[in-house]
Amino acid sequence: MRILAIIGALAVVAGIAAACQDITNPVEQFGTLGPPWVRFNPTEASAPNTGSWAPVVFQAPSRPEEDITISYAMDAAGDAVADSDYMIVADSGSTTAAGSAGTVTIAYDPNAETPTDTMWVYVPSTATIGRQLIIDMTSAQGSKSDSVMVGYLGDYTQFTLTVTAGPATITTGTYSGSITGDLGSGTLDIAISDNPTTISGTTYRYVMDDFAWGAFGGAIPWGFNVLTDGSVQFSPEDAGGNGVTANITGTYDFATNTLSFDTELTCCGGEGLTWSTTVSHP
DSSP states (O other): OHHHHHHHHHHHHHHHHHSSSSSOOOOHSSSSOOOOOOESSSSSSOOOBTTEEEEEEEEEETOSSSEEEEEEEEETTTTOOOOBEEEEETTTTOOOOOOOEEEEEEOOOOOOOOOOEEEEEEEOOOTTTOOOEEEEEEEESSOOOOEEEETTTTTTTEEEOOBBBBBOOOOOOEEEEEEEETTTEEEEEEEEEEEOEEEEEEESSHHHSSSSSSSSOOOEEEEEEBBSBEEEEEESSSSSSSSEEEEEEEEEEHHHHHHEEEEESSSSTTTEEEEEEEEOOO
């Protein structure tokens, strides 16, 4: 009975150890010859900006010793429109459509632990924000074997891309408008230059010459980006290295070339001061 108890305990320990392993190959896990399999990697959704390229990576984690051709198709559950919201293109620098469904081939590479092939998806700058492209892996065929599984235990066979806002181009020059709030009220002019500047690791394409209407006694330049959905990304600090910080939120109206933003000062003894600015380019 003691011998049987010891064997039973060892079996439990072995089972726990196996459960903790990273399962990458059916042969290693189950001790039997299983067919090679393919999947998408990464398996989580991707969110490409408008006007950018997104990689869709096909992977063969089971290390098959053959080329594998994978068929894919666009899932009807996605609402992205071909040629308007996305294009399958030749590489990360191309904007020429190369079809909306087809195949990719993962070439056998004895030096690669996990052979891959990358398909590039281009999202035009005019793509509709929020639309989704869902790609299904439908089948796979090995160059030497007849059986290649798609996905692993039913997972990793679908890849989702959700269109997000990317950088937009605005008119530069002198913007005129008004300011209201704790800094007073009145009309003002703000010069906005197409002068990229990097602040705390983020590059801002545009810089306004003074965000505070002369309240600091000198110009306090501020960097910002405008996105294709009209939202504006402002720097958390001034672009001139003066140590001024503020919380700024705003929008840009492309039809009227109007920049509107609300500011809350967070430094320099004036914490909590707020003001609103609206300026337009003629």
